[in-house]
Structures are given as structure tokens and as C-alpha cells.
Amino acid sequence: MAFKIGLLGLGTVGTGVAKILLDPVGRNPLIKEITIERVGVRSLSKTRDISLSPDLFTTTLEEIVTDPDIDIVVELLGGLEPSRSLILKAIENGKHIVTANKAVIARYGEEIYTAANEAGVYVLLEGAVGGGIPVIKPLKQSLGANRINSIIGIVNGTTNYILTQMTQEKADFDDVLAEAQKLGYAEADPTADVDGLDAADKIAILASLGFGGRVKREDVYCEGIRQVSAVDINYADRLGFIIKLLAIAKGSKGDASDTLELRVHPTLVPKTHPLASINGVYNAILVEGEPLGQVMFFGRGAGEGPTASAVVSDIMNIVAILSSGGDSKTLEPLLTCTHQHYCNLTPIEALETRFYARFLCRDVPGVIGHLGTSFGKHRVSLESVVQIGFQDNLAEIVVVTHNVKEGNFRQALSEIESLEAIHSIPSILRVL
Ligand SMILES: NC(=O)C1=CN([C@@H]2O[C@H](COP(=O)(O)OP(=O)(O)OC[C@H]3O[C@@H](n4cnc5c(N)ncnc54)[C@H](OP(=O)(O)O)[C@@H]3O)[C@@H](O)[C@H]2O)C=CC1
């Protein structure tokens, strides 16, 4: 029996999906049962990297989501609209949904899952986080017995690629970003990658799965990588760290009944940490749960083939259920989302972490003493203080703190900023 899909979008990921479906030999036999019924795109005249009958194409995407012949709508457009409306319309028309759109799910998950549960259809999204890495399904199913303590991930391929090239090849930020765009890793608007928004969407989704509650996307604390400079990468290296954009979800008591830390920011990761060696477009998600302990998911986090691998596996999942007669509107609980409450998030000022800060100081006697006094006054204890270089006649002092409350650290910094000996504080980064 053939199952018909309507493909919304034939860009990087859509093309990858179509390539797998048109080349089923040697793959799971279910793939032969999936046919592409319609393809929705913006331009009918664009040259494409795949040969599909022109009859399949339309620019009226509404036709696809209401087509009675279509079983599964695969949304690979990106962006919030028209993706959200089309997903909802498809659900209203009884279609199952497969999407890789983390932006839509992180913001409209409640609306979409409520509609899907009422309509008795699945909304699967393995491609949305970690590209080809299986992480959504493991969190929903294989790790279900665990009380999750933390999820820490490198979940944006573009920024990991940029940071890796800046670290290993001393490459220029803009050049590497252009390369990541050419390779199909970056979002249509790469601001979402560079400013950490894409990683924030992804950690909101992972946290919701791991900690069993909804997350308000706008509450996820988020800093991108624009402020990471070659100077900091170099200092981090000398101090035994690699700078990575981390997405962090931590339960303060290991369950959602208490507050949850949820944040994305560039982080100095000790070179010995498992996430320190994840380079290029690779992503990794380190989950710690009780009783399992640590488990790390690793693989290609973006790009045509890896993401299509995850999307097609979701399509197959639905096809497998439908072909075994499971179309009775009773959804498999481990494949759906039925969260009702929202997790409480810890405000960033209450966060406890280590910090790295770089100060440019006028070379007057006693600067380090002044820094120490101000930090001490605000109960910030220092792990190391180094003065290595000079920049334009200003001494460069780098400080790494012990674990401190972010609020205390910020208070100390605002006092330090007003010291006459301090010219500026070009960088402040958190340390894992
Ligand atoms: N690229 C990646 O590595 C990954 C992407 N994702 C997610 O997958 C989704 C797709 O990404 P990607 O394939 O890179 O995106 P692309 O920009 O490469 O492709 C988008 C596709 O959607 C079509 N499209 C976009 N807007 C409209 C519209 N308003 N009406 C009709 N067609 C439209 C475009 O048509 P046309 O071809 O005519 O321009 C194009 O075919 C996004 O949600 C992204 O976040 C997830 C993981 C990895």
C-alpha cells in the first residue's frame, strides 16, 4: 500500500528527503511505500538538484495541506509563517505532520500539539534538533525511565563550524559564515544561528521533552557568538579551554517540579570535557539522568543528508503505524506530546557558574589588587588571574572565577568598570 506525502519546501532538507525516497534500494522496505504526491515551493522556475515531475509542483501550498489524497505533510519551509498556519491547516484536514522546524515548534508547540492531539494525528520532529542525530525519540522513549538532571548540547552546526574554523584555522568570522551558508548549514536568515536563537529553540524543545513540561521560548536566556574574538579563543586555549556555543538545561533538583536553568551562550569548555572535541558541523548532546548516568548523542547536526535522514525516519515511523492498521485516532503515547504545565525557569541573576573576564587596564600599580578587592566585596572568589599581553599600551588581565552567583559577579563588574585603572572589559564569558 502506498502512503502519500506532500512536501512543503524543496530546499536543502526537502531535496535530501526527496533523494532518499527516490532511491530506496538497500534501505528499509517501508521507503518503497512512500510516494511524493505534491511539492510546494516558492519558485517554479528555479533549477533544482533533483529530477521530479513538474506536475508535482505548486506554489499554492494550501492545495497540499487540504489535498484528500495526502496522508503526511512534511513541512520543510522554515520560518514562522506560513509554516505555522499550514501545519495547523494540515492537522485540521487530518494529516500527520513531520517537520524540522524548531522555530515553529519552540514557539507554537502548545497550539500545534493541542490541535494534533484533538485531531488524532502525529507531529514528529526528529530533524529539528541535532539534524541527523537521533535525540528526540531517545528522550521520548529510550530514556523515559530516567529522572533527567541535565541536557547540555552543542546544537547549532553553523556556529560550531564557525568557532572550530576560527580556533583551528584562525579563519575570519564572515568568511566561515559564508562557507556554512554555502554548505546548507545556516538558516535562511543566519542571524538565528549566530545570535544563538536557533540553539535556544532547540534547547527549549529538548528541555520540554527531558523535564516533562512546556517551556516559554521567550524565557530562554540567549547569547550568540558575535562577541567571541580571536583574542579570547587564544586566551581560552592557554588556560586549557575551548570556546563552544552551549545550550544548557539543568534541573535544580533533577525534576520539573522545581526550577529549571535554561540558557544558551558561548562557554569556555575544559579541553578534557566530552563536548570539547565536537568540531565542525558535528553536534553532540550530553544527557545526564538517574539511574543511567551520562549518555552522549553525537553526529552531523545540519546539512542536506543528515537532516533528511531524521525526517525520513519520522515519515517511516508514521507509515509503519498506518500500515499496521494504527489509524484509529488512538495515538501512541510515547510518540505524542501531552504536557500541560509550564516549567519554572531560574532567572539568570540567580545562576551559579564560573566566569572568564578580560580587562584592559591602564598600566598603573596595584590594578590586580583593585580587581581583587572589588570581587571580594561581592563574594566573587577567583580561581586564576593572569596578565599576559598588552594591547595599545593597555595591560590585558584575564580572570577566571570560582562558581559564583551571576548577580554578584555583575555587581562586582559594575563597580570595577568605574575604577580609574580600568579602561574597558571587552569580554565576559561563562565557564563550564
Ligand atoms: N539546513 C539544515 O541543515 C537544517 C534545516 N532545518 C530546518 O529545516 C527547514 C528547512 O530548511 P532548509 O531546507 O535549510 O531551507 P531552504 O531555505 O533551503 O529551503 C526552504 C524551501 O521552502 C520553500 N519555501 C520557503 N518559504 C516558502 C513560501 N512562503 N512559500 C512556498 N515555498 C516556500 C523554498 O522554495 P524555493 O525552493 O522555491 O525557494 C525552499 O524550497 C527549516 O525549518 C530549518 O530550520 C533543520 C535542521 C537542519
Ligand SMILES: N[C@@H](CC=O)C(=O)O
Ligand atoms: N542552522 C542550523 C541547521 C540545523 O538545525 C544549524 O546550523 O545547526
Ligand code: NA
Ligand atoms: Na535529530
